[in-house]
Structures are given as C-alpha cells and as structure tokens.
Amino acid sequence: DTGVSQDPRHKITKRGQNVTFRCDPISEHNRLYWYRQTLGQGPEFLTYFQNEAQLEKSRLLSDRFSAERPKGSFSTLEIQRTEQGDSAMYLCASPTGDRDNYGYTFGSGTRLTVV
Amino acid sequence: DQQVKQNSPSLSVQEGRISILNCDYTNSMFDYFLWYKKYPAEGPTFLISISSIKDKNEDGRFTVFLNKSAKHLSLHIVPSQPGDSAVYFCAATTPYGGATNKLIFGTGTLLAVQP
Numbered sequence: 001d002t003g004v005s006q007d008p009r010h011k012i013t014k015r016g017q018n019v020t021f022r023c024d025p026i027s028e029h030n031r032l033y034w035y036r037q038t039l040g041q042g043p044e045f046l047t048y049f050q051n052e053a054q055l056e057k058s059r060l061l062s063d064r065f066s067a068e069r070p071k072g073s074f075s076t077l078e079i080q081r082t083e084q085g086d087s088a089m090y091l092c093a094s095p096t097g098d099r100d101n102y103g104y105t106f107g108s109g110t111r112l113t114v115v
Numbered sequence: 116d117q118q119v120k121q122n123s124p125s126l127s128v129q130e131g132r133i134s135i136l137n138c139d140y141t142n143s144m145f146d147y148f149l150w151y152k153k154y155p156a157e158g159p160t161f162l163i164s165i166s167s168i169k170d171k172n173e174d175g176r177f178t179v180f181l182n183k184s185a186k187h188l189s190l191h192i193v194p195s196q197p198g199d200s201a202v203y204f205c206a207a208t209t210p211y212g213g214a215t216n217k218l219i220f221g222t223g224t225l226l227a228v229q230p
Contacts, residue, residue, distance in 0.1 A: 004158075033217065042119075042204050042220030043159065056215045091158050095216075102210035103149045104218065106158030 004107035006092050012113045013082055020078045021110045023092030032075050033104060034067060035091040036060065043091055043106075049075060082114045118142045119207050121221035129229050134192040136224050138205030141186065145207035149218065150179060150190045153202045162203075163190070195228045202226070 005024040013019050025032045030051045035043040046065070048056045051072035061067075064082075069075040079086055089111050093104035120139045128134045136150075146167035151159035165172040165179045165188070172179050178191045192199055205221040 006158075031216075040222065042121075042206075042222050043218075044220070045217045048215050048217060056217070093158075096161060101161075101164060102147050102208055102216060103151075103161045103164055103206075105161065106151075108156075109158045111156065 004092055004094050004105055006090075006107035006110050008110055009108060010111045010113075012115060015084060015114055016081055018078065018080045019082060019112065020076055021090055021112075023075045023077070023107060024073075025075070025092065026094040026105060029094040030072060031095050032069060033093040034075070034077055035093065035106075036088045037091060037109070038088045046077075046090075079112075082112075084114045087112055087114045117222075118145075119205055119219050119221040121205055121224050123224050124222070125225040125227070127227045127229060128195045130197055131194045134190075134195045134199065134226055134228070136190040136192075136203050136205075136226065138188050138190075138221055139186055140188075140207050142207070142219075143186070144209050145219075147208050147210050148179070148181060148188050149206045149208075150177075151204045151206060151220075152199075153204060153223070159204055192226075195226075197228045197230050200226055200228045 007022045032049045034046040037043045047067050049069040064080045067077045089109040091109045092107045149164040150162040152162050153159040163174050163177045181188045202223045204223045206218040208218050210216045
C-alpha cells in the first residue's frame with residue numbers, strides 16, 4: 001500500500017454524538033500525524049504517534065478528543081460529545097519515506113459536519 | 116501566533132503566464148520548507164520543498180526560492196495551466212533537531228488560472 005487511507009470520507013452527526021475516524025498509514029512507517037483543517041485555515045497539527053506511542057498533543061486536542069494507535073499500525077481519532085466547532089476536515093499523514101524529503105503524504109481526509 | 120503567513124488569500128493569473136505565490140515566516144528555527152497543493156474535498160498533495168542550506172529548488176514548472184535573511188519564500192509556476200487552479204499551502208518544519216517534525220502551515224492562497 002503506497003497511500004494513506006482514511007475512513008469515512010464524510011460524516012454528518014448531530015451535536016452531542018460521538019464519532020470515530022480511522023487512518024491506515026503508509027505501510028511500515030512508524031510515524032503518524034493527525035491534522036485538522038477548518039475553512040479558511042491551513043492544516044493544524046493535532047497529535048503525533050511514533051509506533052503506538054502518542055508523543056505529542058496539541059492544545060487543540062481537548063479532553064473530548066482521544067487518539068490511539070494500537071500495535072503501531074492503523075490509528076483512530078474519536079471525538080466525544082461533538083460540538084458545531086468540531087466541524088472540519090480531519091487529515092492523517094505519514095512521512096513520504098523519500099530520503100531528504102521531510103514532508104508528509106496526506107490521506108484524503110474525513111469531512112465532519114456537526115449539525 | 117501565526118508562524119507561517121500567506122498574506123494573499125487569492126491570486127488570478129492568465130494561462131501561460133507566471134504565477135508567484137508568497138510566504139513569510141517568523142520562526143528562525145525553521146530550516147525546511149514545503150509547498151502543498153490542495154483541491155476541494157481532497158488532502159494536500161506535496162509539490163516541492165527546499166532546505167535552508169539552499170536558496171532555490173526547481174522541479175519542472177515549479178521553482179521555490181528561499182530568502183533566509185528576509186524569512187521569505189516564494190513559489191513560481193511557469194507556465195501556469197488551468198489544472199494548477201487550487202489552494203496552495205506553504206509549510207515549515209525543523210527536521211534536523213526536533214523529534215516530532217510537525218509541519219506548520221500557512222493559511223493558503225487560492226490560485227485561479229484563467230484559460
């Protein structure tokens with residue numbers, strides 16, 4: 001698998017409900033990132049995993065958010081008691097794997113709409 | 116605190132002409148810079164990058180220029196094509212000393228290439 005897969009692509013939920021997103025990163029990459037993009041903004045860092053360890057969390061990641069990466073493979077991002085302000089595109093990324101390229105390959109994202 | 120700034124929200128260019136997208140940064144610790152392209156409902160796609168030890172990097176129609184003293188970089192697209200119409204994000208990171216290597220993005224510039 002040469003790409004980053006995210007599921008679902010779109011999610012509409014009522015305020016107060018819980019939602020969970022999944023990311024399958026590029027195979028054999030031990031680093032994984034979650035970002036959030038809202039309208040008119042660039043992607044904003046949420047959290048970072050190295051293997052199964054969550055090594056950094058942004059202050060954007062409130063207590064209602066939890067991310068996991070069991071066994072260092074796929075990752076999930078859960079939002080509890082969703083609010084309208086959570087409406088955004090949630091992006092997962094892996095390092096490109098190219099030598100001397102410190103960028104990421106992003107998935108297609110999950111578009112969350114909280115109504 | 117916006118560490119990476121793209122002050123032009125939009126840019127319109129005629130097909131065949133040059134597109135110049137600008138980006139400024141404030142954190143002098145950044146030493147690797149990237150440009151991403153994003154179409155609606157998709158994740159950002161890596162375009163081109165530059166290390167702080169260089170002042171220019173070229174890849175086909177795309178050239179990135181870095182002026183470290185001014186903390187400024189620009190992306191030149193020549194000749195511009197209608198398929199280049201997208202949002203372009205500038206990003207910066209510190210890959211050589213930091214553990215996370217998170218990317219810090221600007222707010223983006225919407226490029227419209229007119230046929």
